[in-house]
Amino acid sequence: GQQLNQSPQSMFIQEGEDVSMNCTSSSIFNTWLWYKQDPGEGPVLLIALYKAGELTSNGRLTAQFGITRKDSFLNISASIPSDVGIYFCAGRSPGSARQLTFGSGTQLTVLP
Amino acid sequence: GAVVSQHPSRVICKSGTSVKIECRSLDFQATTMFWYRQFPKQSLMLMATSNEGSKATYEQGVEKDKFLINHASLTLSTLTVTSAHPEDSSFYICSARLDSGNTIYFGEGSWLTVV
Numbered sequence: 001g002q003q004l005n006q007s008p009q010s011m012f013i014q015e016g017e018d019v020s021m022n023c024t025s026s027s028i029f030n031t032w033l034w035y036k037q038d039p040g041e042g043p044v045l046l047i048a049l050y051k052a053g054e055l056t057s058n059g060r061l062t063a064q065f066g067i068t069r070k071d072s073f074l075n076i077s078a079s080i081p082s083d084v085g086i087y088f089c090a091g092r093s094p095g096s097a098r099q100l101t102f103g104s105g106t107q108l109t110v111l112p
Numbered sequence: 113g114a115v116v117s118q119h120p121s122r123v124i125c126k127s128g129t130s131v132k133i134e135c136r137s138l139d140f141q142a143t144t145m146f147w148y149r150q151f152p153k154q155s156l157m158l159m160a161t162s163n164e165g166s167k168a169t170y171e172q173g174v175e176k177d178k179f180l181i182n183h184a185s186l187t188l189s190t191l192t193v194t195s196a197h198p199e200d201s202s203f204y205i206c207s208a209r210l211d212s213g214n215t216i217y218f219g220e221g222s223w224l225t226v227v
Contacts, residue, residue: 033215033216035218040203040221040223041220041221042116042118042205042207042218042219042220042221043156043205043218044218045215045216045217045218048215088155088156090216100146100158100207100216102155102156103155104154104155105154105155107153
């Protein structure tokens with residue numbers, strides 16, 4: 001089956017720094033989604049990408065759908081303490097009956 | 113954005129009993145909903161795909177007689193954990209896909225503790 005590799009697994013950064021994380025797939029995806037999950041809560045959608053090469057921003061967050069359709073990255077600029085949490089990428093491959101494949105998550109810690 | 117609501121957010125039940133978790137799409141119709149299980153510090157594991165008006169599709173290794181899924185309307189899917197055991201204790205999350213688009217939204221999750 002398809003695999004989705006997300007890196008890094010965890011990050012410790014200083015407040016104000018920029019952050020970048022990415023996901024790569026062994027097969028082509030037609031949708032990439034980025035979620036943030038706080039402890040004990042469900043994932044919250046941050047950015048959705050539907051076209052190869054698409055670059056979308058949501059405030060300090062920017063995500064891109066890779067041209068090869070096998071990768072995506074998420075950037076967070078000028079990090080703040082409330083950015084702490086687990087970030088998941090998720091993708092859907094063509095013909096996958098609407099279900100998502102999730103990355104393993106990136107645990108982000110922002111130090112004051 | 114679209115809202116998906118789960119209830120209850122936390123539930124404690126005795127071993128051997130059954131517990132039902134509801135997943136509702138509050139402001140949109142969702143023909144398809146998904147149920148996930150998440151262990152601490154791990155990613156979400158898809159359990160089953162819930163289809164309105166038809167039987168759910170279960171992932172390999174998930175016992176359909178133990179995890180009963182009912183999707184009786186376009187806005188409600190339920191997951192019933194039958195004859196619960198302590199090892200069923202986990203965080204269960206549902207998601208719903210807008211019928212009019214490709215975006216998937218998640219519920220807040222439900223903590224199940226079986227004692």
